[in-house]
Amino acid sequence: MEQDKANLSSRDKILRAAMEMFGEDPGAKLSVRAVAARAGLSTGSLRYHFPTQRELQDEVLTRIYDLVxxxxxxxxxxxxxxxxxxxxxxxxxxxxxxxxxxxxxxxxxxxxxxxxxxxxxxxxxxxxxxxxxxxxxxxxxxxxxxxxxxxxxxxxxxxxxxxxxxxxxxxxxxxxxxxxxxxxxxxxxxxxxxxxxxxxxx
Structure with a gap:
């Protein structure tokens, strides 16, 4: 499992962390700092892939809806x-x-x-x-x-x-x-x- 995480791209690490956080608490606000920390990346790296919090939230919700x-x-x-x-x-x-x-x-x-x-x-x-x-x-x-x-x-x-x-x-x-x-x-x-x-x- 940890090896799988290591092989993920930065973008996928961010999405995985955000989806885990949303799964634990559907009301989670997915703050940039919290998601970046969970993904083990800098906030700058997160902002590179998702310039706004809305873009991150939209992508996470799209993926969750696609799954369920x-x-x-x-x-x-x-x-x-x-x-x-x-x-x-x-x-x-x-x-x-x-x-x-x-x-x-x-x-x-x-x-x-x-x-x-x-x-x-x-x-x-x-x-x-x-x-x-x-x-x-x-x-x-x-x-x-x-x-x-x-x-x-x-x-x-x-x-x-x-x-x-x-x-x-x-x-x-x-x-x-x-x-x-x-x-x-x-x-x-x-x-x-x-x-x-x-x-x-x-």
């Missing part, structure tokens, strides 16, 4: 478009978990982004997560547009809508539920996806 959320399903044209999009959105919710796991995740989000004063650093960290989530959903919508399954339109707006639905469902997973959460969640996802797939340019 597959885009393969959206390209399986043997499956109806609505099922493909619901499956992709469900992957995001699967990461949230249910019950205690969902509650713990929600506590972390509140502790990291809601409770403290909204400093520039907190604002940037949250926006990096939101930006990557939107980019991924926009990618799925663009794939469906290219397949002819989704009318041309504002995919950024559509992505924001779907992310809002997924965020709401994630919160519901942390709250007490009377009915089967998975059944009502599936119905909600299909309703949201049907709304998007039936949308026209606007």
């Amino acid at each position: 959320i597959s885009d393969d399903r959206i390209h399986d044209s043997s499956v109806p478009a609505r099922d493909r999009l619901v499956d992709c959105l469900r992957q995001v919710l699967t990461r949230v978990g249910v019950g205690e796991r969902a509650r713990e995740g929600m506590r972390k989000v509140v502790d990291e982004f809601v409770v403290p004063e909204p400093t520039e650093e907190i604002h940037a960290a949250y926006l990096a997560v939101e930006r990557e989530a939107r980019r991924r959903v926009e990618y799925w919508l663009t794939a469906l547009t290219n397949d002819g399954a989704l009318p041309e339109g504002d995919n950024t707006r559509r992505a924001r809508f779907l992310i809002t639905v997924v965020n709401g469902l994630g919160l519901e997973r942390a709250l007490p539920a009377e009915d089967s959460i998975l059944q009502s969640e599936t119905e909600t996802l299909y309703t949201a996806v049907d709304c998007v797939l039936g949308s026209r340019s606007s």
Whole structure:
């Protein structure tokens, strides 16, 4: 393992350190100094590869999303478009978990982004997560547009809508539920996806 680390390029050492830090604490701000120290490199070396903190955060989040959320399903044209999009959105919710796991995740989000004063650093960290989530959903919508399954339109707006639905469902997973959460969640996802797939340019 240590030998593998030694064979990594400086850029990969930085990304590996930042991903480890994010994995240990998803609310981590990934400060330049902390990531450089974890990678065993100077801050100058980190700045050479990632001139801004935003570039580092965006690259780390892109890689994490690539690892945990597959885009393969959206390209399986043997499956109806609505099922493909619901499956992709469900992957995001699967990461949230249910019950205690969902509650713990929600506590972390509140502790990291809601409770403290909204400093520039907190604002940037949250926006990096939101930006990557939107980019991924926009990618799925663009794939469906290219397949002819989704009318041309504002995919950024559509992505924001779907992310809002997924965020709401994630919160519901942390709250007490009377009915089967998975059944009502599936119905909600299909309703949201049907709304998007039936949308026209606007």
